[in-house]
Structures are given as C-alpha cells and as structure tokens.
Amino acid sequence: MFTGIIEEVGQVKALKRGxxxxxxxxxxxxxxxDLKLGDSVATNGVCLTVTALGKDFFQADVMHETMNxxxxxxxxxxxxxxxxxxxxxxxxxxxxxxxxxIDGTGNIKAIEKDDNAVWYTISADERILRYIVxxxxxxxxxxxxxxxxxxxxxxxxxxxxxxxKETILAEKKVGDIVNLENDMVGxxxxxxxxxxxxxEKPQKGKIDMAFLAGNGFI
Numbered sequence: 001m002f003t004g005i006i007e008e009v010g011q012v013k014a015l016k017r018g019x020x021x022x023x024x025x026x027x028x029x030x031x032x033x034d035l036k037l038g039d040s041v042a043t044n045g046v047c048l049t050v051t052a053l054g055k056d057f058f059q060a061d062v063m064h065e066t067m068n069x070x071x072x073x074x075x076x077x078x079x080x081x082x083x084x085x086x087x088x089x090x091x092x093x094x095x096x097x098x099x100x101x102i103d104g105t106g107n108i109k110a111i112e113k114d115d116n117a118v119w120y121t122i123s124a125d126e127r128i129l130r131y132i133v134x135x136x137x138x139x140x141x142x143x144x145x146x147x148x149x150x151x152x153x154x155x156x157x158x159x160x161x162x163x164x165k166e167t168i169l170a171e172k173k174v175g176d177i178v179n180l181e182n183d184m185v186g187x188x189x190x191x192x193x194x195x196x197x198x199x200e201k202p203q204k205g206k207i208d209m210a211f212l213a214g215n216g217f218i
C-alpha cells in the first residue's frame with residue numbers, strides 16, 4: 001500500500017528487454033536507506049518488487065500485464081521516474097490509498113499556467129473516467145492528486161509548485177502518456193452494489209419507522 005506522496009525522483013540506469021517484459025534498473029538515493037530484496041517500490045505509480053539492489057540502485061521485473069496496463073514500456077536509460085516505498089504501519093497517511101495497480105493510461109491534452117499553479121487536462125478511456133469524481137482522488141504517475149474538473153472525455157488537476165518541483169510532472173508535455181490509478185474505494189462499492197449472485201436475494205432492511213420510533217429516534 002502506498003500514499004501517492006513521492007519520496008524521490010529516480011533515474012533509469014538500464015533496461016533489459018524481453019519479448020513482452022523488462023528488467024528495469026533504477027538509480028536512487030533516498031529510498032535506498034532501508035530498501036530490501038522483496039520490498040515494493042511504486043515506480044511512476046506501478047508497484048514493482050525489488051529483485052536486486054546496490055548502494056544507489058534497485059532492479060525489478062516488469063511483466064507482460066504491467067507493460068500492457070502502464071507506460072513503463074516507453075522508459076529508456078536516463079528517464080526520470082517517481083519513486084515511493086510502501087507505507088510503514090506507523091507512517092502518516094498524507095495522500096490517499098494507492099495500491100500501485102494501474103487501471104490504465106491517460107494522454108495529456110493541455111498544460112496551462114494559472115498564477116502559481118499549473119493545470120493538466122488528461123483524456124482517458126470511459127472505463128477509467130467512470131470512477132473519477134470532482135474533488136475525488138486520482139493517482140497520476142503515482143502522485144496523489146485531487147480532481148478539479150471532470151467531463152465525459154477528460155479530467156483536470158491543478159498542480160502546486162511543490163509538486164512540480166518534487167515529481168516528474170514538470171517534465172511532461174502535451175501528448176505524453178501518464179499512468180492512472182482510480183481511487184479503489186469507488187471500485188469496491190460498485191462491485192458490492194451491482195454483483196449479486198443469481199441465487200442470492202437482496203435482504204430487506206430491518207430498520208423502518210416502527211423500529212426507529214420504538215427505539216426513541218422519533
């Protein structure tokens with residue numbers, strides 16, 4: 001589990017490409033303090049498992065499914081990536097619940113300056129947009145952000161200077177692809193509300209006006 005608060009911007013040192021996979025080597029400093037084999041690192045929002053590490057780098061396998069769902073396949077040596085270690089049990093929850101399991105990608109349609117902030121408008125598939133709500137949370141390349149606007153075709157976020165400084169968003173251009181992860185709460189609610197088995201009948205609630213009156217609520 002992650003929070004979407006980026007700890008460090010790392011740099012891709014090497015990629016070893018398979019037919020539909022990658023062995024990714026990422027240079028880093030801050031997150032290497034206590035990183036161990038088997039730990040999880042959100043890399044541009046994608047949860048990757050550390051398979052090897054040195055003093056200033058870690059290595060991870062990127063499988064076929066991850067390549068299909070994310071933008072990691074477009075990385076090259078020198079590319080910068082957002083990095084976040086899994087949240088410790090005693091840590092502060094500064095962003096929102098981020099699993100590192102990407103729902104898909106979006107395309108940056110517009111970047112507009114607005115005083116000290118910058119607006120990013122991102123188009124996405126309907127299956128992603130359906131879970132995006134105004135003032136709700138979205139993870140873009142692993143960054144926990146608040147949705148400022150949403151339409152049938154795209155959504156917008158307003159980025160403060162600190163976020164631009166501490167992440168790779170400032171490097172992005174119109175047309176670039178970003179990883180998107182919806183707030184997981186909405187997906188679970190939809191699943192529970194709409195998937196009732198054929199043999200299961202919805203249970204009638206036991207709370208009615210008579211129950212409320214009998215228990216002193218009215």
